[in-house]
Amino acid sequence: MESDSRDNANPMPEPPVLHGTGPEKQAPENAVRGSSTQDLDPATAGDVTGTGQEDDDEATLPEAVDEGAEVVAEGPLAIGRAAIEHAVRHAPTSPGVYRMLNAANDVLYVGKAKNVRKRLSSYARPTGQVARIARMIAATVLVEIISTATETEALLLEANLIKQLRPRFNVQLRDDKSFPYILITGDHWAPQMLKHRGAQSRPGRYFGPFASVGAVNRTITALQRAFMVRSCTDSFFESRTRPCLLYQIKRCSGPCTGEIDFPGYTELVREATAFLSGRSRAVKEELAGEMEKASADLAFERAAIYRDRLAALSAIQSTQGINPRTVEEADVFAIHQEGGYSCIEVFFFRTGQNWGNRAYFPRAEKSFTSEEVLGSFLAQFYDDKPPPKLVLLSHSIEERELLANALSIKAGFKVEVLTPQRGEKKELIVHALTNAREALGRKLADTATQTRLLQGLVTTLGLPQQPNRIEVYDNSHIQGTNAVGAMIVAGPDGFLKNQYRKFNIRSEGLTPGDDYAMMREVLERRFKRLLNQSPDADKAAAAEDAVPQWPDLVIIDGGRGQLNAAQEIFDNLGLRQVSLMAVAKGPDRDAGRETLFMTGREPMKLEPRDPVLYFIQRLRDEAHRFVIGSHRKLRKKDIREAGLQEIPGIGPSRKRALLHHFGTLKEIERASVADLGKVPGISAESARKIFEFFHAQPG
Numbered sequence: 001m002e003s004d005s006r007d008n009a010n011p012m013p014e015p016p017v018l019h020g021t022g023p024e025k026q027a028p029e030n031a032v033r034g035s036s037t038q039d040l041d042p043a044t045a046g047d048v049t050g051t052g053q054e055d056d057d058e059a060t061l062p063e064a065v066d067e068g069a070e071v072v073a074e075g076p077l078a079i080g081r082a083a084i085e086h087a088v089r090h091a092p093t094s095p096g097v098y099r100m101l102n103a104a105n106d107v108l109y110v111g112k113a114k115n116v117r118k119r120l121s122s123y124a125r126p127t128g129q130v131a132r133i134a135r136m137i138a139a140t141v142l143v144e145i146i147s148t149a150t151e152t153e154a155l156l157l158e159a160n161l162i163k164q165l166r167p168r169f170n171v172q173l174r175d176d177k178s179f180p181y182i183l184i185t186g187d188h189w190a191p192q193m194l195k196h197r198g199a200q201s202r203p204g205r206y207f208g209p210f211a212s213v214g215a216v217n218r219t220i221t222a223l224q225r226a227f228m229v230r231s232c233t234d235s236f237f238e239s240r241t242r243p244c245l246l247y248q249i250k251r252c253s254g255p256c257t258g259e260i261d262f263p264g265y266t267e268l269v270r271e272a273t274a275f276l277s278g279r280s281r282a283v284k285e286e287l288a289g290e291m292e293k294a295s296a297d298l299a300f301e302r303a304a305i306y307r308d309r310l311a312a313l314s315a316i317q318s319t320q321g322i323n324p325r326t327v328e329e330a331d332v333f334a335i336h337q338e339g340g341y342s343c344i345e346v347f348f349f350r351t352g353q354n355w356g357n358r359a360y361f362p363r364a365e366k367s368f369t370s371e372e373v374l375g376s377f378l379a380q381f382y383d384d385k386p387p388p389k390l391v392l393l394s395h396s397i398e399e400r401e402l403l404a405n406a407l408s409i410k411a412g413f414k415v416e417v418l419t420p421q422r423g424e425k426k427e428l429i430v431h432a433l434t435n436a437r438e439a440l441g442r443k444l445a446d447t448a449t450q451t452r453l454l455q456g457l458v459t460t461l462g463l464p465q466q467p468n469r470i471e472v473y474d475n476s477h478i479q480g481t482n483a484v485g486a487m488i489v490a491g492p493d494g495f496l497k498n499q500y501r502k503f504n505i506r507s508e509g510l511t512p513g514d515d516y517a518m519m520r521e522v523l524e525r526r527f528k529r530l531l532n533q534s535p536d537a538d539k540a541a542a543a544e545d546a547v548p549q550w551p552d553l554v555i556i557d558g559g560r561g562q563l564n565a566a567q568e569i570f571d572n573l574g575l576r577q578v579s580l581m582a583v584a585k586g587p588d589r590d591a592g593r594e595t596l597f598m599t600g601r602e603p604m605k606l607e608p609r610d611p612v613l614y615f616i617q618r619l620r621d622e623a624h625r626f627v628i629g630s631h632r633k634l635r636k637k638d639i640r641e642a643g644l645q646e647i648p649g650i651g652p653s654r655k656r657a658l659l660h661h662f663g664t665l666k667e668i669e670r671a672s673v674a675d676l677g678k679v680p681g682i683s684a685e686s687a688r689k690i691f692e693f694f695h696a697q698p699g
Contacts, residue, residue, distance in 0.1 A: 080137040084124045087143035091117040095154045096147040097161065100140045100169075109136055109169040110161045112154035116145055132367045136169045152406045155399070159379035171376035172363040179209030179348075179385065180216045184229070184273055189262065190237065190255040191269050193220060193229045207276040209385070211348055211356025219355075221251075226309045227272040228253035250308075277351055284310060326424050327390065328352050334394035334432035335374045336440055340366045342373045343440035345432045346381075350388070357432070359439035371395045375403070382407055391417045394429050394436075450492055456612040457553075461598065463579055467552035468492060471526075472623040473566075474557040475505070475518045476631035484634055485522035486627035489551075490619055501526075502630040516565040519556065523569045531573060551578055557620055559584035563597045583620050594620075647693045649686055657681045658690075669694045 087098075096116040100109045113119035123129075123137055148154045162170050183196040186204040195216045200206050210216045224231065230252050232244065237256045246252040253260040253268060260268075275283045291306035332347040342364055347357040364373045375397035387407040396419040397403070407415040420426045454466050468491055475485040483505035489496040503522045511517065530550060556562045563582035570580060579598075586593025594613065595603050606613035650658075661679045662668045668676075668690070676687035 077134060077138045080140040081124050081126070083141050084120055084137065084143055087145065088117055088120045088124060091120050091145055092147050093117050094147055095149070095151040096145055097154050097157050098146075099144045099161070099165075099167075100136060101142040101144065102139045103141050105142075107161075107165045107167045108139055109167050110158055110165060112151070112158040114151045114154075116147075130367060132169065132365055151402060152409060155379055155402055155406045156383070156410070159383045162376070163380050163383055169365075171368060171373050171380075173377055173380040174361065174363060179211070180213050181206045181208030181210065182216060182220060182223075182276065183207075184269065184276075188234055188237075190230060190265055192234070192237075193223065193231055193272065195220060205273055205276075208350070208355065209348055211346070211358040215356035223272055223275070224251040227268045227275075229268055229272050230255060232256070327428065329388045330390035330392055330425075330428075331388050332392045332428050332432045333374060333378065334429055334436045335370045335377075336433060336436040337370055337373075338437075338440055339444055341440060341444065342368075342370070343436045343443070344374065344377055345436035345439060347428065347432050347435075349428075357435060359436065359443075361440075361443065371397050375399060378403060379406070382410065387411050387415050389413065389415060391415065392425055392429060393417065393419045394433055395419065447493060450494055453611060453615045454492065457615065460606065460610075460612045461553075461579070461581065461596075463553065465552065467579075469549075469551045470553045470555065470619065471551040472555040472557070472619045473519065473522055474620075474623040474627045475515060475522065476627045482631055482634045483518055484627060484631045485518055486623060486630055487522070487526065488619070488623045488626050490622075495622060500626055502627070504634070515558070516561060519558070519562055520565050520569050523554075523566055524573075527569070527573055527575060553579045553581065555616070555619055555623075556580070556582040557623060558582050559595070560597050560603075563599065567599050583616060647690055649689060654681055654686070 084100075091098075093115050095112070095114050097110065097112045098116055098120060099107050100111075102108055111119065120143065123133070129137065146157065148157060163173065166172050178197055180195055180197045181200070183194055183200075183202065184205045184207075185192045185194070185202060187202065191204070195213065196202075196206065197213075208216075210219070220231065223229065224246070228251065230237065231246070232252075240256040243254040243257050243259055244252070247254040247259065253265060255262075255265045271283050271286070287306050287310050291303050291310065294300070294303035294306060327349055328351065330349045332349065333344060335342060335344045337343075342362055344360045344362065345357060346360065348355045360377070362373060362377050364376075374393065374395050378391070378393075378397070387410065391404075391407070393400075397417075400417050400419075404415055404417040407417070418425070420429060451466075457463065458466050470490045472488050472490070473485065475483065485503040485505060487501045487503070489499040503525060505518050505521060507517065507521050533549070554566070556566050559582060563580065566580055566582070570576075570578065582597040584595045584597065586595070593605070593608070594617070595605055596616070597603050606616075657679050658668050658676075662671060671691075673684075673687050673691045676682055676690050677684050679687075682690070
């Protein structure tokens, strides 16, 4: 589906009017998401198979909220009612959004109403409130009101405020990344096909959204096999003197070097655009006709090409699973609740094709019904995303017509919100419900396993409490160059990839290769920043991420020396509440023979099959994977900037000879020692040095 013409801005013709007894606050604007584009250019990406790792963080279960628990500091119920009654006297009878605040000026709840005064009056009733509402009223000391022109504007503003303020008593959408698209560019004579995420400002045709980066990568790979449209960047395209690897493996038609003429390439782009636009049957029939024609003319090689292209298109549709016959464009939402948690499964159907699904686990108290959670989720979900023409729901929500009207205004065309009862649309809902139930079951099982491992860690290491946040540190370099440190974070829900951090080592007086000094710098920068952070900021960040910002346990990759270096930093900063442990590799780096070091205790070894040891290995290996990846990116950037002159013995003449022979630095990096030795002026010893430079293992 083409989506470049949609307007993502919330329509608000008139500025909202703010009421209330507290300080004035303007209604926040929608957050602008950053743009990040990525292509499969073989000169810039090492994955020519198109099977790169997804960059989407796995959704995690929110922190469990018991409706009987004291989530906020509660005052007498009468004080809260008095604050609300005071607000009622000044509240308008028109549509608007209201915010309830506690004594610390934290927003407890954001709501909207067609008649704000009437809605607030319902909170001031002396009896009849459920426990959740009663606790919210008891904590309220101030009510702020924003008037809007219509109830539709109130709905849009409410969703925007909930996403930005994350009030404790609202349903909160988590893991709300923007979705990736496929872009066929329109600013070059040979259009490029690439993955795109962010603002749709580049000229071309956008197709999406896809549920995940993996779904986009798989689709692009299959489309390359079927239509052989280039994926390289324009700069790489212009610099080619011979076809690249993608041409050799029949995933590009080679327009850069004239392997295909302009009319022929334009036809391939037309077919790819038609397929993504929903005319897949017509494209397949056209290719089948060409195959039959080539076969009748005894042009069997050409017929085989059409056969392979048809097979690639069939592969795309087979991996998409269920593809509806009568639903052209729709988003399908199904909610399942179990164990006090909610899972909402979202399927994306565009141009009659299934473009993936994603599971969400919104944060909501147990007292919320499925309809309430789903209704609040939908308004927040479409706050920064373009809606389709049809939205299908598993449960009928109270404000279905209001939501449909708001989405129609936002999209610029009519949007229907339906709860189907029969037919193919009902089948799509049933399929989505099954996926929601299974996704929540898997997540609950994973969370239970993680909890058992954390409890085992407490017993084995003698920790004072179960760690809710574990930070693991490692560093990487080659003889002190491109030194980088990294921190990964884990908790009850597993790895928290959105909180990973890397640290470029920047101390000028640091001795190259001094691992202890590198670790001291990383820890000092990390914990000084935490110590300088205000308590209110830390509390707000913790509420947003559902995990504390201060770790309960810090793990260092290294032995006694690394532990002492880390302990020195902790002592200097006065840190006593954080447990510290170092993990040393076993002899010959054998997994299962690691030694664990903790301050004031004898080194310990766990049984090779101990689940706790396996858990610690996973944490250490994840930190190692992340820091190695960060180091390689930094090293490749330096290599590209400095060229080949960093290699001992390679001067300008040999550099020119290598580039003339291989074309690009990436091809030189991929070359074997034997291939390097074939370059004029490159001796066997120089070839070995070049190869070792590119393939040296970071330490």
